[in-house]
Amino acid sequence: MSLPAPLAEIVEDFGALGDSDKVTLLLEFSRELPDLPGHLREDAMEPVPECQSPVFLSVDATDPASVRLYFSAPPEAPTTRGFASILHQGLDGASADDILAVPADFYHDLGLGSAVSPLRLRGMAGMLGRIKSQVRAARSGDRAGGPSLGT
Structure with missing residues (x-):
């Protein structure tokens, strides 16, 4: 599996724990x-409707490195919030190529399948898919992005 080092470390940390400890780590x-920086507002960010809770994200890929x-x-x-934080800590500052190389289902390797509902895991997949979509859009010069959620 191709993961940026910080994300690989997070996956390894989760893999070393039992279910109840995984939930504790997620919390x-x-x-x-x-917190969002002052220049960003939720209404200017992309919603992630795959999540059960209202989640918004923004990707700044002006520097693909x-x-x-x-x-x-x-x-x-x-x-x-835990899923968003995992993605933030694991991918923020990574290169566009590294982000696009993350498998769409990497979250299975966190081992949360028996501790978190499939619907919640789908939300994490949605976040990653939208991040990748915004990275692709920035590469093509189309800031609007697109509906693609896969790799």
Whole structure:
């Protein structure tokens, strides 16, 4: 599997834990999601309708060597915030090529399938798919993005 080093480390950390500890780690990640910078507003970000909770993301791929990711997820949605934080910590600052190389189903390797509902995991897949879509759009010069969610 091709993962940027920070994301590979996160996957390894989850893989070393039992189910209850994985949930605890996911909740720790939820508390680490950074606030949006002052120049971003939710209404200017892309919604992620695959998530059960209202999640918004923005991708700044103007420098393809260091893509910046921004997420907004409510504190009362810790699972969703945890997924957003995993993606932020694992992919923020990665190159466009590295992000596009992440398998669409990498989240299975976190081992959360028995601890988190498939619907919630679908939300994480949606976040990754939209990140990739925005990276592709930036590459092609089309800031509007597209509906593609796969790799």
